[in-house]
Amino acid sequence: MTITGRFQSLAENRAAAELNERSREIFRQIVESYLMTGEPVGSRNLARILPMALSPASIRNVMSDLEAAGLIFAPHTSAGRLPTETGLRFFVDAMMEIGDVTTEERARIEAQMKAAASGHTLETALAEASTLLSGVSRGAGVVVTSKSNTHLKHIEFVRLDPSRALVVLVSDDGSVENRLLDLPPGLPAGALMEAGNYLNARIRGRTLVDLRSEIEATRAQMERELDTLTAKLVNAGIATTVGSPETRQLIVRGQANLLEDLKATEDLDRIRLLFADLETQTDVIDLLTRAELGEGVRIFIGSENKLFSLSGSSLIAAPFRDASQKIVGVVGVIGPTRLNYARIVPMVDYTAKVVSRILEKGR
Template identity: 50%
Template sequence: MTGPPLSELNTRARDIFRLVVEGYIANGLPVGSKTLAGHGGINLSPASIRSVLQELQDAGLLAAPHTSAGRMPTDVGLRLFVDGIMQVAEPSAAERAQIERGLASGGTIEAALTAASLALSELSAGAGVVMVPRREPRLAQVSFVALSAQRALVVLVAEDGGIENRVIELTEPILPGSLEAAGNFLTARMSGRTLAEAASGIEAEIAGGRSALDSASADLVNRGLAVWSRDAAQRPVLVVRGQANLLDEAAVHDIERVRQLLDEIEGAEAIAQVLDAAREAQATRIFIGSENRLLSLSGSAVIATPWRDADGRVVGVVGVIGPTRLNYARVVPMVDFTAQSLSKLIGQDGFSRK
């Protein structure tokens, strides 16, 4: 559902709409006509204001949660406000200093990311969240070890000495030479490369019949690649701080929504999927409530910006998650500044790798 374009709202309707949204963001509660009538910038009677509020509600921009209550913005209304009315303010000197102080505290990259998420949570009244760079080690060796007639262990040895393994199930009994052939095949093609860099080429080689592998060895290779790729995709690594900020006074009126939001954060994978959608963005992305399937049940919002390494490649995403009444005008530039600061430190190699 989309609302009317901003150009269709007259000055009076735009001013009242802006005040309702700003009031809701500030207090988390619906805004009534009497409150608006007491605002110095609105020279209208409560009856006239109610008429405008009804028009905005009919347009899908506002909603009345209760019969005699005031209005609050819908997700469509919040999108119109964010895209067309909101005036973004740069982070204050104190806010910038708090973010930079945390990032400059030294230590490992994990410590810096924790500091970044903590600073964002404290400044935004939401939960600060940072997607940790996906660890994609460059590989040195791949081998297969038989566990039973139709089960094998895939062992990956990284150039840095790290070892990880996964169990795979096979459709056919393992042949004596297949394990060694599959291991040699993968080692030759993956050595010095990450799994992501090598996988597509290996799959194309096997599918095109150019691998010289028998069917059993090819099955081992395909299943090994599949289990590693799936495992990497299902292991979102997030640093989240400030969940307690979501339990403010306004949460008492909507405790079920907050419970759902906390469940989503605890689950990590759902939020990681939302953050992942911001990886290719050139600027800050804002996801509001029902616009995103994963956020619709909790009525929450995510503000996220990618951060990059020295070569300009996206390595992670930093953001804030909270109710849809996040103070977008303040939080958007904070998230953007944090992403820029992380990128700068990564570019300067300002982190310990321990």
Template identity: 50%
Template sequence: MSVTPISEMSERTRDIFRLVVENYLGTGAPVASRTISQLPGLNLSSASIRNVMQDLEELGLLSSPHISAGRMPTETGLRIFVDGIMQVAEPSEEDRRVIEQQLAQSGPIENALAAATTALSGLSSCAGIVLVPKREPTLRQFSFIPLGQTDQGAQALAVLVGEDGSVENRVIDLPPGVTPSMLTEAGNYLSARLGGLTLRQAQERLAQELVRDRATLDDVARDLVERGLAVWTSDASDRPILIVRGQANLIDEHASADLDRVRQLLEELEGKEEIARLMESALVASATKIFIGSENKLFSLSGSSVIAAPYRNGDGRVIGVVGVIGPTRLNYARVIPMVDFTAQTLSRLIR
């Protein structure tokens, strides 16, 4: 079906279409002609509005879920509205304040990314999503801090400092017989031999070094060194590339009427690889991208929308994507600038 471009619609038809879509996005319910007739500025009867809405339905821009019900935009109608009619403003002062405050208190960049999803999910009433950049930190220093005895035995805090100044730590179980001096020795060994390498390079170097220095390190110290690096290398390979927060927001007051769609969307969020691939397609975008419903085959069943914007490092290179996922009846005019502002704020933090 060919769709009439916005430029070829009469002003009256365009106004009625805009009001139907805006009312639907605000309420989540089909919009009746009587509702539109009571809005200021049109001065049209319900019958005249109903005729225009019928024309828009024949064009494939509106649909009616029931014979006696009002009308709602189709996915094609939503796309035309978003691209050709909707007015996008700057995010509100309140939205800016919430986003900046949450990200400013986040600490390391990984925490900032998680904070971004939390802020977006809370403000948009959708699920917030961030595609985490795949990166391997360059190592500068290792150290081990004893934590004493627990029910599981002796433990220590393995601390890794990256060349970029980032600091991460993990709790590890210690082999029997480890003394504080052994912890110091293992930390010094790792720092001296593996500094300046990525985790993958360090793992390869360590295997060679331990064979060569078998006489230098006793069995306990060698075990400790291997454990200290293993906790980082396995953690890096298992680290999820997608952070999702706020799935519960997707089950709102309208969900009971469409439980199958909500269930399908939640299943799609569980399969993070598919969502991640969709987000990766936004990596090449220079601005915010909007995916509406079945435009992407991933959402052909759930009828969901994604708004995603790339964020950049200090060199201006796109390294990740932040956005929201929710039903197609999103408040696009508010959420689009909100997502864009979050991406800009992340980019400033990373620089």
């Protein structure tokens, strides 16, 4: 499993890289306690749970060094310590022991995903992936994909004026989308119907990406069957619908999980800010799309990304691929920075692989 994070080299935080064994163990206990409870931990509690015999005074000295290194902080005077975002990033990249998905969990993920995909739309299967990840993480499950992966039922060109037309797309699930299209000058009156008929003869049960691939492969034949302007119309219609930035869609499930186990009023304020972030779908889609740029699982922690700079949230995401091995979307989990990274990372990774297998087999 490949995990892409911010610390590509420990040299990015020399102080963190040079922690001795005792400091690393104390730091580990502070982080793991935070991930489990969300609460700061003090030197007396650490003295009881550390696998080595250290006095609270010795532990406080180490904690002071960790604080100077920017890895932990005190949320209140005389309180225990919590990891900073830098500390969390160092822990995730350099110290965390990634778990594995059990045989039972693998079987459950595959069964749920196959059931959702069988006889249903791709969007149904992706929504199930989002719901599934929400359930295992107690965060919000998210999926972003291209609507050009939706299986289509009908396409139609509707003239608006001499220079513009609407491309109307009807999917298998009954959803309808419209795209504006500039018409080539001098287009014959019957060209819109002829272009629609040509595409509809080939479109049923296919995605726009599939259709575009076929048209590109049989371009010479199309140009023999249609006049030049109608062939241009077909090409323009496909390019407009496949290439539009609006074809990205966001699926979110399990937002209510984020309201559970709130520790304080500031937690509620943070979740409200996160909900506001999720409502701004364009920004969330942009962030998830960044996870398509690299192999494996991507982890974004807190203010490392401007979208979460106020809510202090984390995102764990992994890309999935279609039958041609092209990355076509991302599945992931959004939640508080104290997500159970060691458990969620392999779950997100495996779910992305199952989605890819379903797309490879054409559902």
